[in-house]
Amino acid sequence: MSACWIVHDGAIRIERLSWKGTTEVETISGDDVEAIDVESGGRKDSLYAIIIRLRTGKKVRSPALAGKDQTRAVQAEIIRRLRLNPSRCK
Helix, strand or coil: CEEEEEEECCEEEEEEECCCCCEEEEEEEHHHEEEEEEEECCCCCCEEEEEEEECCCCEEECCCEECHHHHHHHHHHHHHHCCCCHHHCC
16 A cells, blocks of 8 residues: 655645555544654664554554654654644654
8 A cells, every 4th residue: 555645734634545546535633643753664774654643542654754864854844734742742
């Protein structure tokens, strides 16, 4: 399954394309988010991912991003756009 994150002010729209050719769409608002973390995203040390933990207990993982600094910058932008308290996010 392939995914695309579109970050808007106040929400993230996640579009997933399945192998069957169907598109699944999920929207996450700032009120839905428990925390946002950065984790190693693959076998190579240079890949990272953003993990959004929702209040429901569900985790949403971003597509792989290159470089920890770049991933932290994307994390900061998501926090800003969702109007979250940065202390809730690692």
